[in-house]
Every structure is written in C-alpha cells, then in structure tokens.
Amino acid sequence: MSKYGVMVMGPAGAGKSTFCANLITHLQLNRRSAFYVNLDPAAEHFEHQPDLDIKDLISLEDVMDELKLGPNGGLIYCFEFLMENLDFLSEALDSLTEEYLIIFDMPGQIELYTHIPILPTLVKFLTQPGALDIRLCAAYLLEATFVIDRAKYFAGTLSAMSAMIMLEVPHLNILSKMDLVKDQIRKKDLKRFITPDTTLLDDDPGAAARKKAGVTIDVHNADPKDKDALMSGTSFQRLNTAVANLIESFSMVSYLKLDSFNEDSIGAILSYIDDCIQYHEAQEPREPPEEELEPEE
Ligand SMILES: Nc1nc2c(ncn2[C@@H]2O[C@H](COP(=O)(O)OP(=O)(O)OP(=O)(O)O)[C@@H](O)[C@H]2O)c(=O)[nH]1
C-alpha cells in the first residue's frame, strides 16, 4: 500500500512549522487525515501536537550537555542517531493507509540541505519501494522578504536548487510570507522573482541609488558596521552574477507563492502537493458522513 507525504524544508525561520500547522488545520477542515512528524529536535511549541516527534528518540539538550556540542553539531548528531534508528520511523509510519498525508517538519539548519548526505539517505529510506514506499514530495520554503535583497534571493535560490538536485524527489519551491512583501513589489516585478531572472541584479534598487548618487565604495576600507558598503564590492557583484547565471542555466527553479495565514493560499499549495504525489488517484471513493446524507422521505 502506497503512502503519501510532504517534507517541509528550508532555512531557519522560513515559516516551515507555521505552514505545517496551517496545512494540518486545512486538511482537518476538509476531512482529510494528516500525520504530523516533527523532525526538528529543537522545536518546543506546536499548534498541533506531533503524532511522531524526534524528541521521543533523542533530545538535542541531552546531546549538547553530554557530548559538549553546540546546537548545529548537536542537530547533526541527532540526525546521525536517527539514521541508525530508522525503526523509530518505520514502526510509526508502517500502518498508515493511503488516506493520510504524512507531513515532515524539518529543522532549518542549512547544512542539512547542502553538503551533508543525511537527507538523501533519509529520503531514499522513506520512498524505497517494497518498504515504507512513501510517495514523497519536497516543499522548500524561502522567505519572500529575501526578494528585497537580490544577493540574498539568489543565494537562497541556489540552496533551493541544491536541495532539489540532491534529493531527487518531486520538488516545490515556495516563496513564503508573501503577505509581508505584496505591497512592496509591483506585479510585473514579482514575475521575475517567481521564475528567477538574472536581470534582477541590473536593477537592484540599492545599487541603482548608489550609482545615481555617484557613490563608489572602497570595500577594503569600509566601516565593518556598514553592511551596504561591505556587500557592494565588485567581487561580490561578480559572484552574484555568476550565481544568478548558474541558476538560469539550470532553469529548474520557479516559485509558488504562500501566505500561511490565508486559507486559500494553503489550499492552493496543497493542490500542487497532491498533484506532485498523485494523491487523489489512489483514494477510494468515500461515503459522505451520515449528517450530510439526505433524510429519507
Ligand atoms: N507574516 C507572516 N509571518 C509568517 C508566515 N509564516 C510564518 N511566519 C512567522 O515567521 C516566524 C517563523 O515561523 P516558523 O514557522 O517558526 O518558521 P520555521 O521555518 O519553522 O523556523 P525554524 O523551525 O526555526 O527553522 C514566526 O514568527 C511566524 O509567525 C507568513 O506566511 N506570514
């Protein structure tokens, strides 16, 4: 029996847990079953209690205390421990039917998505045919406020692309917290962020303002507190152009828009997830609940 799931990923504070919580509420309102798996050993507060919590296997606090590790090293240790104890996942997930959407809420440490091979191994384990056989898609969230700063936007897009290539499962890239930027970006410009456009670097509002004012910056002698000055050197601009060109040459990333506090937006993302994993194709027709049946004459 196939199972269906979505792994919610992305940098720290991108809105992953908020999205998971509002997705579960939306599923419940639509009489769908969710199984919430928290894989962030540092997460403390939940709107919906997890059905499975990595903290029941290993506690980040204990790891940091006993092994004298910092929060990031501790997190990597927790994941290595999870990989040695995959029964923890299979025992809980094995009996779930195809009705459930399994939602994995991931931590935000970026190294998990870039250079440590833990996530590809975990994803292979979850999707392995004949075993758990979860039809899984990845939802990679990037904060829309990044689009205000072009360099951050392309760096974030590069990390999304890296996760996409590394995991080899259907992948949705999502600009989260759209409500925070919708009044600041013109619709026409937004399109260029939805499908990353390298010419965005040419009309960076910060750079344009500096050029107009005739400001040239000597990065070597800049005040270390002046972030604008430090991030405006020609080498930094060349690096950003190279990253943007690389993203364009792969032509793999485009974004969906999300405002987690808007139910229609959650519903729209859910329909993309359902399509990616072909959720509806596997569902048995269901009887409507009794109270919805017409009373007999
Ligand atoms: N305005 C707005 N704020 C949001 C949205 N989604 C999340 N937030 C806020 O962003 C902050 C971080 O949200 P989380 O859901 O904890 O982010 P996360 O990605 O799970 O964070 P980590 O697990 O620490 O990596 C919280 O204060 C949320 O209320 C959104 O769509 N719009």
Ligand SMILES: [Mg+2]
């Ligand atoms: Mg979280």
